[in-house]
Amino acid sequence: MIWRNIASNFLTLLIVLLIAVAAAVAWAKHEFSGPGPSEVAQCVEIAPGASLNAVSQQLAAQGAVSSAYLFRAGADYMDKSRDLKFGSYLVPPRASMQDIVGVVTAGGPSTCGTEVILRVGVRENTVLLRDMNQQTGAFEEMARYNPANEEQPEAITVATDSPDARMRITVAEGVTSWQIVEGLKAAGFLSGEIDEVPAEGSLAPDTYEVEKGSSRTALLADMARRQTAILAAEWEARPFGLPYETPEEALIMASIVEKETGVAAERPQVASVFVNRLEQGMRLETDPTVIYGITNGQGVLDRGLRRSELNTTTPYNTYRIDGMPPTPIANPGRAAINAALNPAQTDFIFFVADGTGGHAFARTLDEHNRNVARWREIEAQRGEATDSPVQGGG
Structure with a gap:
């Protein structure tokens, strides 16, 4: 009878302990995945070679997490304890410990700090x-x-x-x-x-x-x-039929596109103008190449092009030479490279500034001349009239 009572009491105690453990685990999971204690964004800095213990203590001291121990245990459970990435990372207000583990182990560019x-x-x-x-x-x-x-x-x-x-x-x-x-x-x-x-x-x-x-x-x-x-990636994905024999020629075109427009959305259209010109045997006639031939890429030409410069034959004067210049004229970004290799499908062969920072595109010389006249009026109103040809002029 005594042993039966002992067994019964032990079983009751075991059940109580299991319930308590289950409750503790449930609480820990909720605490780990629930909203954190910080009411403001926190900048979490992970030093090179920092240990999970040091980082958890740092986060607790900052008030970003409610428990250093739970943070370490949760990172271990997620199998992320060895994945800390050096850097400074911004975590939003009320970020959970689970969220913070994800941020400090994902890596990537730092997002906060000095x-x-x-x-x-x-x-x-x-x-x-x-x-x-x-x-x-x-x-x-x-x-x-x-x-x-x-x-x-x-x-x-x-x-x-x-x-x-x-x-x-x-x-x-x-x-x-x-x-x-x-x-x-x-x-x-x-x-x-x-x-x-x-x-x-x-x-x-x-x-x-x-x-x-x-x-x-x-x-x-x-x-x-x-x-x-x-x-290499953009060249591999290019469509057929472009007038480039090598990736280097595409890079030259991308650099011209990059220098011709500061409007990102215009790059494919600008590229289409020059591709159409190449395919029709026209000269590119683009000012940035002439300027590069003058400066050799060393600085900025803070004046308009002179008629004598436009009439001088150089490897970069696309008013005087056929095809493209021998090298790029700048370092183009991915978007310009993509535009050079994926030009818009247009009939445009001319373009000129439109006064808004963008350009007016034209299919015929008459249409282009009207656009040029409007641009010359804008230049005159601004007191910026110049003797040099307009961009994309023919």
Whole structure:
């Protein structure tokens, strides 16, 4: 009888314990997957080589998670404990522990924290200092300067010296290889000399996250690898019947398209004009190629083209030569490469600026001349009349 009572009590206790464990597991799952405690966005910084234990303690101290232990246990359960990725990541208000595990193990570009950005542009280079406002989740500019003619602000110096700040290089579409090299030389947080300017068109405009002291030549090599991969993929997917014999010819056309319009949606139409001209045996007659022949891609021609320059035969003067110039005239982005290899199906063979930042396209010379007349009126009203031909003029 005594043993029966003991067995009964033990069974009751076991059931109670199992119920308690089940309740604890259910609570833990709810706590792990339910809304987190932070009422504001949090910037979570994962240091190189950081352990899951250190990260969980950091998150608990920030108030991003309610329990360091549950965060570690949940990451283990998701088999993500060894997948932490170095970087700074923004997690939204009330993010669950499960969400945060996903963010810090997915990797990708950093999305918050202090960052120093060198923007290599067509007209100038700019160094920016930005920081994340965790209340709004938006980056705010703290300082900027032009390294060509301005002193570096103290705030940028401090940020560059900080081990926590991220460094980025952003290369604009349409810059030349010479401009990229000059921009990288101005980046004090990079290291090493550049022996020669890479081939025109061979570098991919993009954003590159680098570490302080990264090699300039290694970064250029990365840019070249990306551009090679982009061109190969776009060339492989091209339709039949285009007037290019090699990927390099497509790259030349993409660079012309890139320099001819700043309106992204126009790129396929601009490409169609030049493809139609090639197919009809017409000259391309595009100002950006002439300008490249004058500047060699070193800087910007801050004036209109002179009649004497347009009448001088050079390998890049497409008013005087047949076909395309011998090399690209800039580094085109993926969208321009795609447009060159997937031009719109049009009958257009002319285009001219329309005064809105875009262009008016024409199928006939009469139609084009009317568009030119309207553009000349706009130029006159702005006091910008010039003797040079218009873009896409014939």
